[in-house]
Amino acid sequence: FARLTDVLESAVSATLRFPPALSSLTVQLAGLLSPVLYGYSLSEVSPAAAVAHGPRAGKVPLLLIHAEGDEVVTVSQAHSIYSAAAVPEQQKELIVVQHCHHIGCFFK
Numbered sequence: 001f002a003r004l005t006d007v008l009e010s011a012v013s014a015t016l017r018f019p020p021a022l023s024s025l026t027v028q029l030a031g032l033l034s035p036v037l038y039g040y041s042l043s044e045v046s047p048a049a050a051v052a053h054g055p056r057a058g059k060v061p062l063l064l065i066h067a068e069g070d071e072v073v074t075v076s077q078a079h080s081i082y083s084a085a086a087v088p089e090q091q092k093e094l095i096v097v098q099h100c101h102h103i104g105c106f107f108k
Contacts, residue, residue, distance in 0.1 A: 002080035058086035
């Protein structure tokens with residue numbers, strides 16, 4: 001996933017059948033509690049930000065492998081990480097596995 005909040009909003013919406021606005025509000029409220037309960041902000045959990053601005057951004061090659069049919073973490077998240085990566089095009093690659101779902105390809 002590119003940002004934890006995006007995955008949480010999708011999960012809240014799907015699980016509780018909340019409309020997107022209410023799912024977003026629920027995750028925002030959870031985000032207020034997270035630093036108190038766990039010591040970190042939900043917004044700090046962002047692989048997209050890490051590959052763009054983290055201490056190793058632009059210094060190491062990037063390989064992403066993602067399932068096309070993943071409904072838990074959509075393939076758009078992988079594209080977001082790929083686009084955000086601070087490495088040159090020749091040092092990053094995104095492989096999208098066709099006909100596969102969330103981690104399902106690893107168990108075939």
